Amino acid sequence: MATTPAAPPAAPPDDGVLRTNDGVPLKTTLARVNRRQKLVAVALVLPLLGFILVTFLAPIGMMLFRAVDNPVLQEQIPRTVALLDAEWDGASVPDEAVFATLAEEMIQQYEVREIAKVGTRLNYEQGGLRSLITKTARTIARRGEPPWRETFIAIDERWADPQTWGIIQQAAPRYTLSFFLAALDLRYDWQGDIVEQPEREQIYVFMFGRTLWISGLVTGLCLLLGFPVAYLLATLPMRQSNILMILVLLPFWTSLLVRTTSWIVLLQTEGVINDVLVWVGLVSDEGRIQMIYNQLGTIIAMTHILLPFMVLPIYSVMRTISPSHMRAARSLGATPARAFREVYVPQTMPGVGAGSILVFILSVGYYITPALVGGRTGQLISNFIAYHMQKSLNWGLAAALGTLLLVGVLLLYWLYNRLIGVEKMKFG
Amino acid sequence: MPFSTPHLRVSRLRATRLRVTLAAACALAVAGTAGSALAAEALNVVSWGGAYTKSQVEAYHKPWMEQTGNQINSIDYDGNVAPVKAQVESGNVTWDVVDVELSDAVRLCDEGLLELMPLDELPPAPDGTPAEDDFIQGTLHDCAVATIVWTNIYAYDETQFPDNPPTTIADFFDVESFPGKRGMRKIAKANLEFALMADGVPPADVYDVLSTPEGVDRAFAVLDKIKDHVVWWEAGAQPPQMLADGEVAMTTAYNGRIFNAIAVEDKPFEIVWDGQVWDLDLWVIPKDAPNKDLAWEFVKFSTATEQIARQAEWISYGPARQSSVPLIGSHAEAGIPMGPHMPTAPENFKNALQNDFLWWADHADEMNERFNAWLVQ
Numbered sequence A: 001m002a003t004t005p006a007a008p009p010a011a012p013p014d015d016g017v018l019r020t021n022d023g024v025p026l027k028t029t030l031a032r033v034n035r036r037q038k039l040v041a042v043a044l045v046l047p048l049l050g051f052i053l054v055t056f057l058a059p060i061g062m063m064l065f066r067a068v069d070n071p072v073l074q075e076q077i078p079r080t081v082a083l084l085d086a087e088w089d090g091a092s093v094p095d096e097a098v099f100a101t102l103a104e105e106m107i108q109q110y111e112v113r114e115i116a117k118v119g120t121r122l123n124y125e126q127g128g129l130r131s132l133i134t135k136t137a138r139t140i141a142r143r144g145e146p147p148w149r150e151t152f153i154a155i156d157e158r159w160a161d162p163q164t165w166g167i168i169q170q171a172a173p174r175y176t177l178s179f180f181l182a183a184l185d186l187r188y189d190w191q192g193d194i195v196e197q198p199e200r201e202q203i204y205v206f207m208f209g210r211t212l213w214i215s216g217l218v219t220g221l222c223l224l225l226g227f228p229v230a231y232l233l234a235t236l237p238m239r240q241s242n243i244l245m246i247l248v249l250l251p252f253w254t255s256l257l258v259r260t261t262s263w264i265v266l267l268q269t270e271g272v273i274n275d276v277l278v279w280v281g282l283v284s285d286e287g288r289i290q291m292i293y294n295q296l297g298t299i300i301a302m303t304h305i306l307l308p309f310m311v312l313p314i315y316s317v318m319r320t321i322s323p324s325h326m327r328a329a330r331s332l333g334a335t336p337a338r339a340f341r342e343v344y345v346p347q348t349m350p351g352v353g354a355g356s357i358l359v360f361i362l363s364v365g366y367y368i369t370p371a372l373v374g375g376r377t378g379q380l381i382s383n384f385i386a387y388h389m390q391k392s393l394n395w396g397l398a399a400a401l402g403t404l405l406l407v408g409v410l411l412l413y414w415l416y417n418r419l420i421g422v423e424k425m426k427f428g
Numbered sequence B: 001m002p003f004s005t006p007h008l009r010v011s012r013l014r015a016t017r018l019r020v021t022l023a024a025a026c027a028l029a030v031a032g033t034a035g036s037a038l039a040a041e042a043l044n045v046v047s048w049g050g051a052y053t054k055s056q057v058e059a060y061h062k063p064w065m066e067q068t069g070n071q072i073n074s075i076d077y078d079g080n081v082a083p084v085k086a087q088v089e090s091g092n093v094t095w096d097v098v099d100v101e102l103s104d105a106v107r108l109c110d111e112g113l114l115e116l117m118p119l120d121e122l123p124p125a126p127d128g129t130p131a132e133d134d135f136i137q138g139t140l141h142d143c144a145v146a147t148i149v150w151t152n153i154y155a156y157d158e159t160q161f162p163d164n165p166p167t168t169i170a171d172f173f174d175v176e177s178f179p180g181k182r183g184m185r186k187i188a189k190a191n192l193e194f195a196l197m198a199d200g201v202p203p204a205d206v207y208d209v210l211s212t213p214e215g216v217d218r219a220f221a222v223l224d225k226i227k228d229h230v231v232w233w234e235a236g237a238q239p240p241q242m243l244a245d246g247e248v249a250m251t252t253a254y255n256g257r258i259f260n261a262i263a264v265e266d267k268p269f270e271i272v273w274d275g276q277v278w279d280l281d282l283w284v285i286p287k288d289a290p291n292k293d294l295a296w297e298f299v300k301f302s303t304a305t306e307q308i309a310r311q312a313e314w315i316s317y318g319p320a321r322q323s324s325v326p327l328i329g330s331h332a333e334a335g336i337p338m339g340p341h342m343p344t345a346p347e348n349f350k351n352a353l354q355n356d357f358l359w360w361a362d363h364a365d366e367m368n369e370r371f372n373a374w375l376v377q
Helices: A026-068 A073-078 A076-089 A097-113 A116-124 A129-143 A148-155 A160-171 A178-183 A205-233 A239-252 A255-265 A273-281 A295-319 A325-329 A336-364 A369-373 A380-392 A395-419 B005-041 B050-068 B082-090 B102-110 B193-198 B201-210 B213-229 B238-245 B255-263 B292-302 B307-310 B322-327 B356-375
Strands: A187-190 A194-196 B042-047 B071-076 B096-101 B144-157 B182-185 B231-233 B249-252 B268-284
Touching: A026 A178, A073 A076, A073 A116, A076 A097, A097 A116, A097 A129, A097 A148, A116 A129, A116 A178, A116 A336, A116 B102, A116 B356, A129 B356, A160 B042, A178 A395, A187 B292, A194 B201, A205 A239, A205 A295, A205 A336, A205 A369, A205 A380, A205 A395, A205 B356, A239 A295, A255 A273, A255 A369, A255 B042, A295 A336, A295 A369, A325 A336, A325 B322, A336 A395, A369 A380, A380 A395, B005 B082, B042 B050, B050 B071, B050 B255, B050 B292, B082 B201, B096 B102, B096 B292, B102 B144, B102 B268, B102 B356, B144 B238, B144 B255, B144 B307, B182 B238, B193 B201, B193 B213, B193 B268, B201 B213, B201 B356, B213 B231, B213 B356, B231 B238, B238 B249, B238 B255, B249 B356, B255 B268, B292 B307, B307 B322
Parallel strands: B042 B071, B042 B096, B182 B231, B182 B249
Antiparallel strands: A187 A194, B096 B268, B144 B249, B144 B268
C-alpha cells in the first residue's frame, strides 16, 4: 500500500467482508466486544471464586492432605528410620548402629523439646510408647553413654522387643494410610499387616452406620410430615396458605441453638411434656419418660429443624402442577386416590428428590444438635470428628473421618444421579 | 475558559482542606494506636469459668489490675486445650495465660507448645523460704506453676437420702441401695479410678491395676452397673446445676463447685470425700504469647503466698504453697471457715488418690477410645 500513495488510506478492500466505520472487519470488532464482556463477567465472579477457593476448596484440600500426612518421624528421627528400613531384618533386636543413631537423634530432639512429638505419634499406634520415648530421651540426655543398645535396654525392657521397632518402622513413612485404617476400625500390626482393632475399641464403623441410619430415618420422617404440609401450602387459598407459610418459615429463620434448647425445655424429664403427662395421669411421677439425651431426642430435634428443607422444594414443585391434570384424570374415571397416586405424586418427584437429598446430606454432617440433645446413644460421626479435633488432638484421624464422610456423601450423590438423575431435581 | 479558574481554585481549596483533614485523621489514628499500645496491655487470661474464675478474679485479677494499671480479659473455657495447639501451630496466639490440668500442662510442655518458666524468679514465702521449697512437691514444672489443689469428689442431694445417706465411693455405684440418676464427667479420667476404688482397690494400687488389661476390664465392668443411670456432663458448672434441678440424685464434680453451691447458694448438697481423685490446676503461657513478659509478671504476682491464700477464701481449693495455709481465713462472702472444706484437710484426705499424670499422658488415647466405644454401645 505504501508504494501507491494515490490510493485513499481509508478505502476498504472490497472483498465481501463486513466492516465497521474505521475499516476493521465486523467479526473482529464483535469478538473484541465479546471478549471485553467476558472479561467483565469473569472479573465480577472473581471475588466469589476467590472466596470459594479460600474458604471451601483450600480447607478441604488441607483436610484430605492431613489425613495422609505423617511428617513426625521423618522430621524428628530421619536417620534412624532410614537405617531401620535399610538394615533391620524385622524380627530381631536391631544392632548397635541403629541404637546409636536413635540415641544421637533423641538427645538432639530432647534439647529442642520436640522429642515428645515422636512419643505422641507412636502412642497412636500403641499406648505407653509415649512415656517410653520421653523417659528414654530424658535419661540418655542426662547421663547416657555407649554401648547404646545395653543402655536402652537397661532403661526399659521394651527396647529389646522387636515389636517396638516394628511399630516405629510402621509409623515412619512420610505419607500413611494408618489414619484411614483407624477410621475404619483397622490398624497395621507391627509386622505391617492390616488387622482389626481390638473389639472393645471398635467404634467408627458402627458410628458411620448409625449416622446413615439416623439420617435416613430423619429424611423419611421429614418426607412423611413435610409432604402433606407442602400439599396444603400449594392448594389452600392464598390467605390461609400465607399464614401456613409463615408458620413454616418462622422456625426456619429462628436460630438453630434456640430451637434445640426449646426441645430440651419441652422434652426433659422435668420438662413441659412430662409435666403434662404426669398431671393428666398418663405416667406416674417416678415413671417420667426419657425423651431427650438419647437417640430419640436427636431424631425429634433434627426432624423438626430440617423439616423446612423438605417442605420448601416440594412446595415449589407442587405450585407448578396444574389442577387440570387431576381433573382430567378424574373425568377419565380415576378414583381420587388413584388420580392422586398416578397423576399427582409422580409430578412432585423432582421436589421430593431435591428435598430428600438436601435433608439427608445436611443430617449426615449434623453436629450441634446431637451434641446438645443426643446424650450417649444419639451421637453422630461428626461429634467424634469434633472430639478428635478438640479433645484428643489427633487431627490426622479427624481428617480421615471427615474425608470418609465426604466420600460417602459424594458416593450417595453419584448413586442418586444414576438412579434418579440430578437434572430432574428442582429446588424451586 | 473564564469560569474554570475560580472552579479550579475552589477545588484546590477543597483538596487542601481534604489533605488537612486526612492528615489530622492519620495523626489521630497513629496517636490512637500508639496510645492503645501503651495503655492496652490487656492480658487474655483463660480459665474454667463460674465460681472458679470468680475466685481468681477476686484474688488475682483485681489486685493486679489495681497495682499495675493493666487490664485483664477473663475468658472461659471447658478445659479443652486444643486451641493452644491450634494457636501456636498457626502462629496466631491470642491467649496469654491459661489455667490447665497437670496432664495437659505436661503434654503441651513436652510438645514444645508452652513457654518455659524461669522458676527461680517466683516470689519467696513471707519468711524467706525460696519458692521451690515452699511449693508442695510436684506443683512446679518447667512450663507450669500450680496455684491450687482441687479434687474430683461426688456429692448428693440430702433431700433424696434423708435416712441413709451414701458415705463411700462404692455407694455411688450402688443404684439398688441408693436409687436415682448419677451425673458423671464424660471422660475416662477419674471415672476409671472411681470405679476401681469402689470395687475395693486401695488408692495406692489403682494405677497398677489399671495398667493391666484385666484391670481396665474390671473398671469398665463397674461402670457398666450404672451405665443406664448416668447423665453425662462436660463443663464444671453443670453438676451443681443438675443436682439443683433434680436431674440427678448424686453426681461427680469438682469439689469447689459443690462447696460454692452449699456456702453461697444455700443448696442442700453434701460432699463425699471417700475415694477423691485430686489434681492440680496450673498456669501456663502458650509459646510466643503476644504479651508473654507481662503474662509471666502476672503468674509471679498470682502465685505469691498472699494471693493463693486469698483465692482459697473464695473457693474451697487447697493452696499449692505451704506458706499460704495459715493465712486462709473464712469464706469472703459466707463467712464459713475454709479449713475443713479443703480437699487436703486430714479428715477429707483419708482415702485420696492423686491423679497420675504420667499414666494418663501414656494411656489417655486408648482409654478415651475405649471409653467412647463403651459409651455409644
